[in-house]
Amino acid sequence: MSQVKLTHIHKAYETATVINDLSLEIADGEFLVLVGASGCGKSTLLRMIAGLEPVSSGALYCDGKEITHSSPKVRNFSMIFQSYALFPHMSVEQNITFGMKVRGEKLRDKRDLLAQTVAMLQLDELLKRRPKELSGGQRQRVAMARAIVRDPRLFLMDEPLSNLDAKLRHEVRDGIMALHARLKTTTVYVTHDQVEAMTMADRIVVLDKGEIQQIGSPEALYHSPANLFVASFIGSPSMNLWSLPLQNQQLQLCDWTVQLDVDESKVWLGLRPEHIKLGPSADGRYQMSGQLLRHELLGHVRLVCLQTAFGPLQFFCENDVSLPDVDATVTCHFLPERVHLFSGATQQRIADKDLL
Numbered sequence: 001m002s003q004v005k006l007t008h009i010h011k012a013y014e015t016a017t018v019i020n021d022l023s024l025e026i027a028d029g030e031f032l033v034l035v036g037a038s039g040c041g042k043s044t045l046l047r048m049i050a051g052l053e054p055v056s057s058g059a060l061y062c063d064g065k066e067i068t069h070s071s072p073k074v075r076n077f078s079m080i081f082q083s084y085a086l087f088p089h090m091s092v093e094q095n096i097t098f099g100m101k102v103r104g105e106k107l108r109d110k111r112d113l114l115a116q117t118v119a120m121l122q123l124d125e126l127l128k129r130r131p132k133e134l135s136g137g138q139r140q141r142v143a144m145a146r147a148i149v150r151d152p153r154l155f156l157m158d159e160p161l162s163n164l165d166a167k168l169r170h171e172v173r174d175g176i177m178a179l180h181a182r183l184k185t186t187t188v189y190v191t192h193d194q195v196e197a198m199t200m201a202d203r204i205v206v207l208d209k210g211e212i213q214q215i216g217s218p219e220a221l222y223h224s225p226a227n228l229f230v231a232s233f234i235g236s237p238s239m240n241l242w243s244l245p246l247q248n249q250q251l252q253l254c255d256w257t258v259q260l261d262v263d264e265s266k267v268w269l270g271l272r273p274e275h276i277k278l279g280p281s282a283d284g285r286y287q288m289s290g291q292l293l294r295h296e297l298l299g300h301v302r303l304v305c306l307q308t309a310f311g312p313l314q315f316f317c318e319n320d321v322s323l324p325d326v327d328a329t330v331t332c333h334f335l336p337e338r339v340h341l342f343s344g345a346t347q348q349r350i351a352d353k354d355l356l
């Protein structure tokens with residue numbers, strides 16, 4: 001188990017800055033997930049922690065000891081990639097134990113860990129098989145077993161599920177979570193899939209253009225996004241966001257008004273799809289209508305898309321509700337206590353204290 005600290009990390013390739021003055025502390029035993037759009041610097045950051053990529057400036061510490069320039073071997077972190085690169089001519093068992101042999105470790109000393117890992121990842125039946133006789137998910141489990149028996153101080157996982165189909169992704173994801181619950185090894189996990197991030201993380205780090213946008217629990221990021229980027233990135237389907245005018249610091253949406261202590265002419269208003277309901281409200285308040293653009297059955301609910309006077313709007317309704325034809329007018333109402341507000345100028349969240 002290990003605690004890792006990054007201070008003022010900067011990474012540039014020739015002229016382009018990829019990571020900009022990034023500081024972060026990863027607690028002992030924590031499962032930390034890095035999310036962000038493609039190219040935001042997630043893999044680069046992970047590779048710098050692993051020691052596979054030098055930092056341009058800044059420092060890295062593990063358990064209080066500086067490791068900025070330590071080799072990957074000295075760090076003893078275990079990295080799991082999306083491509084699992086097993087040796088094709090070796091059996092599953094040989095693939096798992098090969099690294100131990102290379103490192104001169106005695107199988108005898110690690111017998112318990114080995115047995116535990118094989119059982120946990122349900123590889124018992126597969127030990128004699130070669131990689132080509134395994135499914136993608138099974139291969140990924142072998143790669144994980146190989147990483148676990150190293151008994152590393154830290155797991156670094158770079159989109160380990162991205163090559164798997166939906167069912168396997170679920171299965172391996174559960175395997176990783178069970179593993180973490182059992183071993184409590186500090187883990188840094190990279191993904192661009194925010195559902196994975198929400199379901200797996202103790203804390204999520206949202207990155208954009210090499211800078212941290214927000215760090216927090218999945219709940220904190222979902223319910224109190226720090227800025228417009230996090231609001232639009234976290235949540236699927238994403239939050240409805242409209243740019244609305246402020247007049248005399250007053251914001252109006254239908255019959256809902258709020259007085260803000262901000263000196264701006266526009267703000268962003270956000271409403272999550274689950275905070276808008278189909279049909280009129282009981283007291284006739286907070287209603288709006290729009291033209292039906294489309295509706296999609298998602299399974300347990302139906303997603304409805306309207307074009308309103310404020311902008312497009314998506315929300316959920318029961319899956320067995322009958323809806324009118326496309327282009328017909330549909331009424332809905334929103335829950336004002338669930339509105340999110342962001343500054344038009346800085347795109348930062350407008351705090352409750354700024355609501356008058």
Ligand SMILES: Nc1ncnc2c1ncn2[C@@H]1O[C@H](COP(=O)(O)OP(=O)(O)OP(=O)(O)O)[C@@H](O)[C@H]1O
Pocket residue numbers: 013018036037038039040041042043044045192
């Ligand atoms: N060796 C390199 N030389 C120059 N630029 C690089 C190099 N490696 C990465 N980059 C650039 O750095 C940026 C961040 O890349 P990185 O792979 O860290 O992003 P990412 O967030 O992991 O993306 P993805 O989700 O697509 O894997 C990208 O713009 C990429 O083109």
